[in-house]
Amino acid sequence: MAILVIGEHDNSTLRPSTLNTVTAAAALGTEVDLLIAGADCSSVTDEASKVESVSRVLVADDPSFADGLAENIAPLIASIAGNYSHVLAPATTYGKNILPRASALLDVQQISDISGIESEDTFVRPIYAGNAMATVRSTDVLKLITVRTTAFDAAGMDGAASVETVSGGGDAGLSKFVGEELTRSERPELTTADIIVSGGRGMQSSENFVLLEKLADKLGAAVGASRAAVDAGYVPNDYQVGQTGKVVAPNVYIAVGISGAIQHLAGMKDSKVIVAINKDEEAPIFQVADFGWVADLFEAIPQLDSALE
Amino acid sequence: MKVLVPIKRVIDANIKVRVSADQSGVELNNVKMAMNPFCEIAIEEAIRLRESGKAEEVIAVAVGPSQSQETLRTALAMGADRAILIETDPAPEPLGVAKLLKAVTEKENPGLVILGKQAIDGDNNQTGQMLAALLNWSIGTFVSGLEVNDGSVRVTREVDGGLENIDLTPPCVITVDLRLNEPRYASLPNIMKAKKKPLETFSPDDLGVDVSPRIEVLKVIEPPARAAGVKVSSAEELVEKLRNEAKVI
Numbered sequence: 381m382a383i384l385v386i387g388e389h390d391n392s393t394l395r396p397s398t399l400n401t402v403t404a405a406a407a408l409g410t411e412v413d414l415l416i417a418g419a420d421c422s423s424v425t426d427e428a429s430k431v432e433s434v435s436r437v438l439v440a441d442d443p444s445f446a447d448g449l450a451e452n453i454a455p456l457i458a459s460i461a462g463n464y465s466h467v468l469a470p471a472t473t474y475g476k477n478i479l480p481r482a483s484a485l486l487d488v489q490q491i492s493d494i495s496g497i498e499s500e501d502t503f504v505r506p507i508y509a510g511n512a513m514a515t516v517r518s519t520d521v522l523k524l525i526t527v528r529t530t531a532f533d534a535a536g537m538d539g540a541a542s543v544e545t546v547s548g549g550g551d552a553g554l555s556k557f558v559g560e561e562l563t564r565s566e567r568p569e570l571t572t573a574d575i576i577v578s579g580g581r582g583m584q585s586s587e588n589f590v591l592l593e594k595l596a597d598k599l600g601a602a603v604g605a606s607r608a609a610v611d612a613g614y615v616p617n618d619y620q621v622g623q624t625g626k627v628v629a630p631n632v633y634i635a636v637g638i639s640g641a642i643q644h645l646a647g648m649k650d651s652k653v654i655v656a657i658n659k660d661e662e663a664p665i666f667q668v669a670d671f672g673w674v675a676d677l678f679e680a681i682p683q684l685d686s687a688l689e
Numbered sequence: 690m691k692v693l694v695p696i697k698r699v700i701d702a703n704i705k706v707r708v709s710a711d712q713s714g715v716e717l718n719n720v721k722m723a724m725n726p727f728c729e730i731a732i733e734e735a736i737r738l739r740e741s742g743k744a745e746e747v748i749a750v751a752v753g754p755s756q757s758q759e760t761l762r763t764a765l766a767m768g769a770d771r772a773i774l775i776e777t778d779p780a781p782e783p784l785g786v787a788k789l790l791k792a793v794t795e796k797e798n799p800g801l802v803i804l805g806k807q808a809i810d811g812d813n814n815q816t817g818q819m820l821a822a823l824l825n826w827s828i829g830t831f832v833s834g835l836e837v838n839d840g841s842v843r844v845t846r847e848v849d850g851g852l853e854n855i856d857l858t859p860p861c862v863i864t865v866d867l868r869l870n871e872p873r874y875a876s877l878p879n880i881m882k883a884k885k886k887p888l889e890t891f892s893p894d895d896l897g898v899d900v901s902p903r904i905e906v907l908k909v910i911e912p913p914a915r916a917a918g919v920k921v922s923s924a925e926e927l928v929e930k931l932r933n934e935a936k937v938i
């Protein structure tokens with residue numbers, strides 16, 4: 381049977397998380413369908429039809445799907461899920477919001493945040509903030525799964541899928557989108573960036589974060605933060621890396637003034653190379669760092685900046 | 690309006706868990722347990738709603754082994770009015786928990802159910818969404834701002850791109866994120882008072898709910914450890930290592 385992937389997008393472009401999820405789907409079966417539920421989303425459909433491994437793009441274009449409201453989209457997923465052996469969504473705030481609702485409608489126990497596939501019913505997932513890895517087997521006939529995007533490569537864009545329309549779900553009359561304050565940035569996005577420069581409580585203020593931003597721009601990096609830095613208001617919430625923020629796995633993660641609490645490590649310890657800059661040589665972050673530099677960040681960052689010239 | 694707050698007893702967030710030798714799970718013997726931090730935030734929010742006159746009663750409910758009573762007493766000491774324990778060992782999977790909570794919701798008729806966005810042990814991030822689906826209620830997930838008005842509830846949600854505002858038609862299910870509030874500590878007099886507050890116990894059978902698991906845990910292992918790193922002592926040395934040794938910049 382075929383695999384269904386729930387595509388994440390903003391009605392104009394496909395989110396990269398969709399591409400990682402398609403790769404996971406392609407590991408489960410050869411026929412992969414990609415659902416695009418949105419409003420006036422034809423540019424997304426075009427893009428979706430080029431994703432490698434996708435056989436069919438299913439488009440549900442309706443005003444009630446514009447804003448990713450779970451109450452409207454979950455019934456659509458539930459209505460077509462019967463044609464599939466697996467339904468996969470990215471474990472992003474979009475997927476985490478919608479898929480459990482569809483699972484409950486289908487009486488399926490969802491498997492969250494898988495980082496590995498052992499067979500068509502057996503998966504690996506981190507639990508306890510990644511301090512343990514559980515191998516779990518689903519006994520449900522239909523499987524609903526969210527996928528840890530950093531654990532799967534992005535699918536290429538040289539496919540040629542057919543496009544079909546589907547309907548179902550629609551305005552449940554339960555919720556209404558009012559507005560959003562999205563963080564605009566010219567820098568790469570955290571979850572897909574090759575390099576991340578991340579700051580913690582040691583940064584002391586939002587003004588000081590400018591130091592990190594300058595360094596990030598020199599490296600073509602994204603900027604992240606610990607929960608302490610977000611709670612203190614130095615940077616917006618979407619910068620948070622960790623168990624309850626974003627999970628990232630760049631080529632290089634540079635942690636500056638971050639102690640390395642378990643909850644922070646949960647979000648970044650799969651990075652290829654970890655650099656830690658901290659004035660406390662006992663800081664736990666050094667236990668996971670490939671390159672550790674015991675230094676005062678206010679001296680270290682400007683020096684690093686010039687060394688990169 | 691009543692507010693129902695499901696809370697979970699988990700390993701304390703400050704403890705580094707250890708995988709058990711037989712790979713069946715993690716070591717729970719003699720490990721400090723506590724209320725899931727997100728559930729503390731949920732309880733706090735419900736109490737504030739009552740204090741501001743928007744709610745009349747706060748009911749804490751836990752699904753799990755009998756020791757979950759301690760967690761419920763903590764909620765009562767923080768200010769919840771009464772508690773319900775649905776006794777099961779171990780706690781069921783999120784779908785089972787959601788079915789039990791649906792039964793309690795139908796008995797109690799709350800206007801709001803406030804949960805944590807995730808439990809820090811299973812890290813599933815499902816229960817609230819599933820409960821809302823089973824009740825066919827509106828849902829606000831990952832909430833960092835909550836405004837309860839007559840006939841509508843406005844939530845601010847923390848999403849990957851920033852913040853989002855949504856209006857929900859009550860009754861609704863809310864799952865809370867970290868920055869909604871700072872939970873209070875229970876004072877000693879309140880801890881004493883909490884001992885006398887009502888706590889009812891039910892079994893899944895009493896509620897007519899089947900919670901048989903759908904997922905088998907085959908094994909639980911430690912994640913691969915990272916190889917030991919090296920210390921550098923200057924910016925030049927660090928840049929050299931990143932450029933020529935790791936070849937990542």
Ligand SMILES: Cc1cc2nc3c(=O)[nH]c(=O)nc-3n(C[C@H](O)[C@H](O)[C@H](O)COP(=O)(O)OP(=O)(O)OC[C@H]3O[C@@H](n4cnc5c(N)ncnc54)[C@H](O)[C@@H]3O)c2cc1C
Pocket residue numbers: 579580581582583605606607608609620621622623624625626636637638639640641642643644647657658659660663675676677678702726727809
């Ligand atoms: C339920 C729950 C969920 C959580 N989720 C997350 C999460 O998703 N992400 C997350 O990050 N945290 C999370 N946390 C919080 C986590 O436990 C830590 O409190 C947090 O990560 C600490 O942030 P920090 O390292 O910036 O601050 P601190 O622990 O205060 O560390 C600051 C560090 O900066 C160093 N420093 C200070 N000044 C300088 C200087 N001038 N130069 C160099 N170094 C300096 C200090 O030596 C110290 O090591 C969670 C906690 C709980 C309970």
Ligand SMILES: Cc1cc2nc3c(=O)[nH]c(=O)nc-3n(C[C@H](O)[C@H](O)[C@H](O)COP(=O)(O)OP(=O)(O)OC[C@H]3O[C@@H](n4cnc5c(N)ncnc54)[C@H](O)[C@@H]3O)c2cc1C
Pocket residue numbers: 507514694695696697698713714715725727728731750751752753779780781782783786803804805806807808809810811812813814815816817901902906909
């Ligand atoms: C190693 C391991 C082995 C396990 N083995 C089994 C097993 O053999 N059989 C089995 O049935 N389950 C098993 N579980 C499931 C586990 O006990 C969790 O209860 C279950 O996964 C719930 O998921 P969660 O707590 O991550 O939910 P989430 O959806 O992350 O929780 C979100 C919120 O829902 C509410 N909530 C969740 N659970 C409860 C609860 N119990 N009471 C009250 N409110 C709650 C809280 O408000 C919480 O903040 C196992 C889990 C692990 C990690």
